[in-house]
Amino acid sequence: MPFMGSLSSHFFLTLLSCLLYLNPSLAYSLKNCSIDYQRNPTDCASLDCQNRKLLTVPDDIPKDAVSIQLSSNLLEKITKKDFGGMVKLRVLNLALNRIAHVDIGSFIELVTLKTLLMHQNMLKNLTSNIFQGLSNLTVLNLSGNEIRFIHASAFQFLTSLQSLDLGSNMLQQVTDIQPVLQLSQIELLHLSSNKLSSFQTNDLLLNVSSSLRLLDVSFNDLEKFSITTPIFPYLQMIDLSQCGRSSGLKWEIPDKTLLRNITQLFLSQPWFSFEEIQKVLQSLDSLTHLRLNYMDEWINKGLLAAVCKIPTLRRLDMYLNNLSNFTVELSLCSELRELDLSLTHITELSKGSIQSMKKLQSLNLEINLLTKVPPDIRNLASLEILNMNDNIIFELTCDDFVNTKHLTELSLNFNHITKLDRCVFENLSNLKLLDLSKNLLWTFGDAFKTALPKLEVLYISQNYINILERGDFQGLQSLKYLNTVADNIGRVTSRSFDGLKNLETLVVSLALEYEPDFTELLHLESLTIYFNIDDTLKSSHQNNYKDFKHINLKCLKSFTVICSGFHYGFPLDVPVELFQAMKDLEDFTAVNVYIQAPNVDTFQSNNQLKSLTFAKTDLSDLDPELFQSIPNLQVLNFSACMLTSLDFLVQANLVELRYLKLSDNEIAVINETVFQFLPALTYLDLENNPFTCDCSNADFIHWVKTNKQTQVVNAHQYACAFPVAARGTMLLDFDIQSCWVQGSFLCFISSSCLVVATLLTSFIYHFLRWQLAYAIHLFRAFLYDSRKRKKACPHQFDAFVSYNVHDEDWVYREMLPVLEGEQGWRLCLHHRDFQPGKPIIENITDAIYGSRKTICVISRPYLQSEWCSREIQMASFRLFDEQKDVLILLFLEEIPSHQLSPYYRMRKLVKKRTYLSWPQAAQHPGVFWQNLQRALQTEEVVTENEDQLTGPRGC
Incomplete structure (x- = not known):
């Protein structure tokens, strides 16, 4: 039977596909780690095992991990088996543990490791083979340990190492770091906060020059810093912050050519005398970056005069100094490009102190006590970056930035500015970033209506703006990012954002009772809206917020709506119509917005949606049809949504979903x-x-x-x-196991029966499928026969004609004119008399039992037809079951008996019964039709000795 064959093939193909689907990697039910989610499933795993109170490295970490974070645990040692086989690992973080011992060969298989972080542990010694196998390591951090001894061969395997941090250890001799300096790729070496008493190159027995570029010996009690041999030809930066003893620190570099490449020097509260510091500065002819922290005493003595004489100096950092009672004199530093005066307690910059810096590009005055913009700034025509965050500036005047036409970044965050005049920014034609957040602004005036044509980023969040008027931002034609979020939600009027045609990201607070209008934001890709509903609003408004209709953003890809405050019973549902224009929307987030599950048609126009988040929403009545229109969903976050079951996922059809977060719900039982x-x-x-x-x-x-x-x-x-x-x-x-023990025997019996049934089914299908199919048809005919006999219905037709569609022409051309036209018989034909809409098998049964006899018009196509086979089988069952002459066989072509062998029932009938042959009647068709008429006239009742087929044997 073709049907049985296709069913078996489908079953085995399905089974094979399930077996092939299995992933050979380790199971992901990690006990103590989590794998960071990655949108690309082909990316290798990055594990987070931080702060888990681990005593040992977990043994279930996937071998294909590329990054492992094991910091902030209780690890005491690293063994050889901990990271075995992790040949793809590139980043390993073991910081903030209690590691005191590392077995030899523990890292031998980490052939691709690039970064190893082991700071804040308890290592005391670095043995000769501790880093064996790490030939590709470039960054090693061992700071915050208790290292006292480094074996001469400890770093021999680190042939690619570029950065080493040995700060905050117990090293006492500069010779301890000699193996490090012999590394061919080393560039950065940190030795801060050790026990070094001196740093002298005479103590280093190096045959080759070091590739070192940065040397940090800060926070050491050095008596002497001496470079007298040419072992650092590439050295560019030295950090001597808080170095020396109370007796002083001696700087000994007799040959200035040994420091010809030094461009950066960091000094912070050193034990240098004033004269010694001047000597140091005079020895550095190529210095471009100087940092002076906690050096109030020397600055008061006039150190800046010496500093400003360095002809190559371009950057000066003076943060972390107390200059509150000092008038900063930097007029001699006319060549500076960058100046950092943050955290210096200054209340003002005296007029003329920095106006000579005509080439200054960056000025940092952050975290001070300035009450106004220093007057000298208006004379810095080359200034590009100005940071005055966290001061107490009350007002901006029209002259503050009158000449800073090259300014590109202006930060005034966390000040006390209350208003903006139209003229404040009118000269800042090149400004690209402006930060006015966390001020006391209550109006913008006309500040953004005509000025700032190149501004791209604007932060005005956390102010006291009560209303955004139409055209407030109409001059910001180049703006791409705007943040107006504030706690005291104010009014956003219609057309408030007119003119922002290039805006791509908008973060805004809206009052619930007012109507936003974003129709001008033609290129907006990301929109975040914050609502705040208090009891006053709740009591005064009882209808849905319906004014989203003016958003209509066709280019939007990310849409976030967040509601703060209590709004239970106060609907804030985003209307379905809003999403219809957002054809390219990829990310939608709603936090505390909906009070019930959204309508099933909400996302019917958003088939590009990839991320969907609902939080603090009652989704207990969620309809799975909501997901039918978003087949590409990859991220689904339903946190705190009162879900009690995962059954909605069965009908959701989320075949692309990769990330599912259902935390903080009411799920007790899960069907896997x-x-x-x-x-x-x-x-x-x-x-x-x-x-x-x-x-x-x-x-x-x-x-x-x-x-x-x-x-x-x-x-x-x-x-x-x-x-x-x-x-x-x-x-x-x-x-x-306790759930399965009681039914273990039943499972054994069931599985055994399944195996036997499978084997038996295979045997029957291969050897007995025709006999089995025949038995099924006989049984079904028996059921129909019993039903018809109970009804005792009279015959509606004289004969039911069973024929194949290939023989339909002969039936209508030859048979019907004679039997119905000349002889007057009532015939039943399936193309003409079957009841439409009724199952075929019922039509066949009704036709056979509703006719006195059945005429089978047999040809080769007839024998090969599944439905014709069923018709003759039911007719033959009626023949033998009722013992009535009800079956007439009519052959349209000569078919030898041996060719009927595959059709077992037909061959048996032909051998036993008389049949009519149309080919043999070619010369005498009248005789043929007379024999057929006689067969139809024959009474149904027969004796036991009579043939059950009527007609001559070989007409």
């Missing part, structure tokens, strides 16, 4: 079959749900532990909420 409908899922977060720890979750627990595709984040930390006796235990600690 749900995840069969999420074939791409790789990340599942179910934290803070009240799980039931009994056999109802046994299948889910087993799936979490054994599935090889989906990571259930922090699953081993899921706690039991029910039953009460299990509270305090972990979900994955529940013994699921």
Whole structure:
């Protein structure tokens, strides 16, 4: 039977596809780590195992991990097996542990490791083979340990090392770092906060020059810093911050050519005498960047006079100095490009102190006590970056930036500015970033209506703007990012954002009762709206917020709506019409917005949606049809949404979903079959749900532990909420074997029966499929026969004609004119008399039992037809069951008996019964029709000795 064959083939193909689908990687039910979610599933795993109170490195970390974060744990040692086989690992963070010992060969298989962080541990010695295998390591941080001894061969395997941090250890001799300086690629060396008493190149026995570019010896009690040999030809930066002893620090570099490449020097509260510092500065002819921290005493003595004489100096950092009682004199530093005066307690810059810096490009005055913009700034025509965050500036005047036409970044965050005049920014024609957030602004005036033609980023959040008027930003033609969020939500009037035709990102606060209009924002790609509903608004407004209709953003890709405050019972549903224009929307987030599940048609126009987030929303009545129009969804976050079940995922058809977060819901029991409908899922977060720890979750627990595709984040930390006796235990600690022991024997019997049934089915299909199919048809005919006899219905037709569609022409051309036209018989033809809409098998049965006899018009196509075969089988069953002469065989062509062998029932009937042959009647057709008429006239009742087929044997 063709049908049975196709069914079996489909079954085995399905089974094979399921087997091939299995991922050979390790299961993702990690006990102590979580794998960071990655949108690209082909990316290798990055593990987060931080702050888990781990005593040892977990043994279930996937071998294909590329990054492992194991910081802030309780690890005491590293063994050889901890990272075995991790040949793809590039970043390993072991910081903030208690590691005191590393076995030889522990890192030998980490052949691709680039970064190793082991700071804040308890290492005391670096042995000769501790870093064996790390030939590709470029960054090594060992700061904050207790290292006293470094073996001469400790770094021999680190042939690619570029940066080494040995700060905050117990090193006492500069010779301890000699093996480091011999590395061919080393560029950065940090030795801060050790026990070094001196740093002298005479103590270093190096045969070759070092490639070192940065040397940090800060926070050491040095007596002498001496470079007398040419071992640092590439050295560019020296950090001597807080170095020396009370007796002083001696600088000894007799040959200035040994420092010809030094461009950066950091000094912070050194134990240099004033004269010694002057000597240091005079020895550096190529210095471009100087940092002076905690040096109030020397600055008061006139150190800046010496500093400004350095002809190559371009950057001067003076932060962390107390200059409140000092008039800063920097007029001699006319060649500076960058000046940092942050955290210096200055209340003002005296007039003329920096006006000579005609080439200054960056000025940092952050975290000071300025009450106004220093007057000298208006004379800095080359200034590009100005930072005055966190001061107490009250007012901006029209003259403050009158000549700073090249300014590109202006930061005035966290000041006391209350208003903006029209003229404040009119000369800043090149400004690209402006930060006015966290001020006391209550109006913009006309500040943004005509000025700032090149401004791209504007922060005005956390101010006291009560209203955004139409045209407030109409002069900002180049603006791409705008943030207007504030706690005291004000009014946004119609057309408030007119003119912002190039805006791409908008973060805005809206008062619920006012209507926003974003129709001018033709290129907006990201929109975030904050609402705040208090009791006053709740009591004064009882209808839905319906004014979203003016958003209409066709280019929008990310849309976020966040509602703060209590709004239960106060609908804030985003109308369906809003999404219809957002054809390219990829990310939608609604936090505390909907009070019930959104309408199923909400996203019918957003088939590009890839990320959907609902939080603090009652989704208990969620309709799975909501997802039918968003087949490309990859990220789904339903946190704190009162969900009690995952059944909605069965009908959601989320075949592309990779990230699913359902934390903080009311899910107690999970049917693991749900995840069969999420074939791409790789990340599942179910934290803070009240799980039931009994056999109802046994299948889910087993799936979490054994599935090889989906990571259930922090699953081993899921706690039991029910039953009460299990509270305090972990979900994955529940013994699921107790749920299966009682039915183990039944499972054995069932599986054994399944195996036997499979073998038996295969045997029957191969050897007995025709006999089996025939028996099924006989049984069905028996059922129909019993039903018809109970009804005792009279015959409607004289004969039912069973024929194949290939023989339809002969039936209508030859048979019907004679039998119906000349002889007057009532015939039943399936093309003419079958009842439309009724099952075929019922039509066949009704036709056979509703006719006195059945005429089978047999040809080769007839024998090969499945439905014709069923018709003759039912007719023959009636023949033998009723013992009546009801079957007439009519052959349209000569078919030898041996060719009927595959058609077992037909061959048996032909051997036993008389039949009519049309080919033999070619010369005498009248005789043929007379024999057929006589067969139709024959009474149905026959004796036991009579043939059950009427007509001559070989007409």
